[in-house]
Amino acid sequence: MPETYPAPANAAEGVAMMRVNVKILRFDPEKDRKAHWETYPVEAQAGDRVLDVINHVKWYLDPSLTFRRSCGHGICGSDAMLINGRNRLACKTLLRDVAKDGGTITVEPIRGLKVEKDLLVDMEPFFDSYRAIMPYFINESPPPPAERLQSPEQADRMAHSSNCILCACCTTSCPIFWVNGSYLGPASIVQAHRFIFDSRDQATPQRLNIMNQNTGVWRCRTAYNCTEACPRDIPITTIIEEVKRAVMYQQA
Amino acid sequence: MYRGREGQWAFLLHRLSGLAILAYLLIHVISISLFMFGENAYMTVHRLYDFWLFRIGLVLIVAGVVYHAFNGLRIIVMDFTGTGVAYQRQMWYGVLAISVLAALYTAVRLYPRLVGGY
The missing domain is CATH 1.10.1060.10 (Alpha-helical ferredoxin)
Structure with missing residues (x-):
């Protein structure tokens, strides 16, 4: 064990920040007839996920933004969105892979399902x-005393x-x-x-x-x-x- | 516009070329069958086909038929073999190249008719 640990790098110094415009297709069934684009300027790290950016918008810029997310680690499958024209999980997409500094990312609800509000669709x-x-699983034969075995193949x-x-x-x-x-x-x-x-x-x-x-x-x-x-x-x-x-x- | 890759455009072009071929076939059958009403009726319609848009259409229909045929072979290979799915992109570029070559060949062969009419 080392005697002293290196001091944590200052976030502002150590990590490059980038500014992106987050363009989100908004729809409020109580107010809107048609969906419309809304742009939010956000400052974020290149290594942030798109989910972090959307959370930032909801927590600090517009709390009415509606979307699904649960685990945030690409395993629950809640936050599928149409990001920059392709379907992706917002929690598995890094900002640097979809935007440059000063650039724009677009976020839309997934297509073919009815939009309930903003990015939330009827699943x-x-x-x-x-x-x-x-x-x-369907198997009518009586269960063996232990597991039903499978070969690796x-x-x-x-x-x-x-x-x-x-x-x-x-x-x-x-x-x-x-x-x-x-x-x-x-x-x-x-x-x-x-x-x-x-x-x-x-x-x-x-x-x-x-x-x-x-x-x-x-x-x-x-x-x-x-x-x-x-x-x-x-x-x-x-x-x-x-x-x-x-x-x-x-x-x- | 969904930013799909090669497969999506291969599918879209296959649909469009299929519809174009169907339309061409219908026009073809109808205009030929006009001969039932005599040569005059037949020729009135067929003179229309000298219009420049129809002359260029000849090249496009060749490209469409060749694309649809060869992409159909690509789909058969994909449906029956796993390697077909693995190499679908390369095969699609091959199909595109063949279609462009066929269109160019038609354009060269039909050049006098394309620029000067009949």
Whole structure:
């Protein structure tokens, strides 16, 4: 243990500050007919997250700003937003990656879902699609005395799809979902993949039938926006294509 | 405008070129079938196609058909193989290059007609 610890660097000296204009698409259903842009000048560190900047706006500039956030560490999936034209989690996006000093960042609500207020959208249709794919383990055989075992290879098969946090970044970046809300969407298909390719699950035919419906996997036109948007780096298009092939070969 | 990458534009162009081809086919069938009403009716409409916009349209429709065909092959490769998904970007640039080359070739072959009409 060292005798003395170095004094903490003075924040103003040690860390470069930057000024950014935060342009937020505001909508108050009680006052506004249409959404409108509102710009807030903010001083922040380059290493701050966009969530910090939006919190700053809410806490010190305009307390009426409404948005969802919970854990702030990219695991609860609450703060998906359209930042600089792309869907991202505000808590996983660093300011320096989306803005230069003196620059502007734009923040909009995610698309394709009804805006309730400012950045807060109605997630219910999204979770309805999630429920539609039977997101629960089905196995009617009597449980073994210990765990139902999987080989490492079998676990790898569903490793990517079980990483999903249901933030809706993918579904609301999909051009098909924007115009056709009945499409289950990439997030639900990823969740379905997690059970279809689970070696312990027994409802695969049922699940594939859900995927085969006209709201299912065939609506995907491989625009890749979901894969680009996923904050968990899930190869979503690859997963959807795997489900498509599973549906097709099941029928063959 | 959502700032998607190559895949989004590949999808949009595929839709647009598909619609353009459909429109072209309908116009084609309708104007050819006008021959049922005699040569006069047929020629009145076909003289319209000498308009400069239609002449340039010839190059665009070739680009559209070639794009739609080759991007269709790209989609088939993506749907059936994992490597297709991994290399979708490179394949799309290939498709674009082929479409531009086809359009250029058409423009060169049709040059007299493009500038001077029939």
